[in-house]
Amino acid sequence: MRKVEVFRALHRSRLPGDPLVLPGPWDAISAQVCEEAGFPALATPSAGIAAALGHEDGSTPADEMFAAVARICGAVDIPVSADVEGGYGLAPKELVERLLAAGAVGCNLEDSRQGVLKDSREHAEWLAEVRYAAGDQLFVNARVDVFSYGDGDPERAIERAALYVAAGADCVYPIGAPVSVLPLLRSGIQGPVNMFARLDGEGPSPTELGELGATRVTFGPGLQRRMARQLRESADRLQR
Structure with a gap:
């Protein structure tokens, strides 16, 4: 089975309380440590790689971002999804080619630019072009930035998510969404939902997010x- 098929399968039939947990390695050694710890796949963070x-x-x-992703993908045998922000201004075909050349099986693509939400329909059209160029070779995680740079209205997030899913997105990521609205988002969004979790003990655990509706x-x-x-x-x- 191809890595991208393995990655897609990891998102299917998740039970409540058992979301797909994807750590975010920023270089080859951190990726290897995560693989050795038993994680079935990885998701690179653009902010972590930037730092x-x-x-x-x-x-x-x-x-530099694609080179870093390539080093991570080359260091492990498990599937890797890459956060490539807004796509760096690349045409969909070139973006897909560079992701595949780096060894990634998926990508995060955000719907804002420099802190401003993009027109949702124009972004959906762009996502559709990415999907067409990728075929079934990439798992597309569409970030919805309503809670980070918009008015924080869950219904608006659901509307944008629907456009992105219709355009071919495999998963939706309402980054920054309050935990209190997760059940509403889950009921209104078709397909997998990605949620962010903290590592400092603040906020719900991955298990709790899964119980509320998170897929990953x-x-x-x-x-x-x-x-x-x-x-x-x-x-x-x-120094002591």
């Missing part, structure tokens, strides 16, 4: 930031 490469979130050059759970750059804090603590101890 590792010395860039601000959202400012990583496309060539990701952590953004949380793992990378936790490791950076632990490194700082270790470095401080060296």
Whole structure:
């Protein structure tokens, strides 16, 4: 079975309380550690990779991002989905070609630009072009930024999600959505729903998010930031 088929299958028939949990490696060694820990797939965080490469979130050059994704994909045998932000201005065909060349089986694509929501219908048309170029070779996770850069209206998020699913998105990611609206989002969105979880003990656990309707759970750059804090603590101890 192809890796992309394995990745798609991981999203199917998830039981309540048992979401697909995808850690976010930022380089080859963190990817290998996650694989050795038993995770069935990975989801790279653009913010985590940006930090590792010395860039601000959202400012990583496309060539550097794809090179980092390629190193991660090449370091493990399990499927890897890549957060490629808004697609770096690439035409859908080139974006797909570069993702596949890097070894990714999926991607996150956001519906905002520099903190401003894109026109939802225009974005849906662009997603449809990505889907056409990718065929069945990529799992497309469509980010919905209503809660981050819009008015936070769950109904508006559901409307945008419907357009993206109709355009061929395999999963919808209402990033920043309050846990309280997850059941409403779950009832209104067709197909898998990705939710964000924190690693600091604040907020619900992946299991709790699954019980509320999440199909899969990701952590953004949380793992990378936790490791950076632990490194700082270790470095401080060296000076005592």
